Amino acid sequence: MEPLTPPPPTQRRGLTAIDGALALIAILLIVQMWLLTATLESLLAGHREAALPSAIASGLLAAACFGLYWFVRGVDREVRK
Amino acid sequence: MRRDPLWREEISIFSADEKYVNRRQFAKFLVLTSIGMFVGNLWILVKSWLTKAPAYPLRAIAKIGEIPVGGVKLFSYPTSADPCILVRTAENELVAYSQKCTHLSCAVYYVHQTHQFECPCHQGYFSAKDGRVLQGPPQRPLPRILLQQRGDDLIAAGIDLGEA
DSSP states (O other): OOOOOOOOHHHHHHHHHHHHHHHHHHHHHHHHHHHHHHHHHHHHTTOOTTHHHHHHHHHHHHHHHHHHHHHHHHHHHHHHO | OOOOOHHHHHSOSOGGGGGOOOHHHHHHHHHHHHHHHHHHHHHHHHHHHHOOOOOOOOEEEEEGGGSOTTOEEEEEOSSTTSEEEEEEEETTEEEEEESBOTTTOOBOEEETTTTEEEETTTTEEEETTTOOEEESSOOSOOOEEEEEEETTEEEEEEEEOSOO
């Protein structure tokens, strides 16, 4: 059986970057969850004016999450080479 | 050293490895959830555009002397699917609110001793004076039914959602 060796520095750096990006995605997702519940609560209270800015903000957050995923994908590919 | 192609690393042929979720898969799951949240916000936006401002009819709901002090009368307003509660809190004071708790729509009931509405489902309490939340999980006050007096009749004339 082959002994376990620590990952090379490039891979280690890549993993750190991916972990950081994952943490950021999770934070953005929590903000989106709060935004959704707050907007729904606001709509049920009869306030419609919050719906548009909330949808725009949520779209931007989703785009940021997608951008971070793309980053994770790129780093993952890079460190596996 | 020859390495396996990426797809082989991602899709293991060993069933024991299937339970492991790698970072990229986890990131993909989070991003899909994020898109789901965005779709939810879009749904709220479309719903807010499509919903028209409700028109409230005038409707006689009770006679002035019908309810004793501390007594209640249940009625529906503006539709039969909207239960409401009319309360005589004092000799010259009548108030009416939606009977649906703003938390999860359980029916609230009036407690005369404390002048509060209580939701028995999750112990939410509302003030009978203005419908504001006193305690418990509800975030919004009880919608107040606007009342008018015409002769001996008490008329429901609209709904105040209670928030500026």
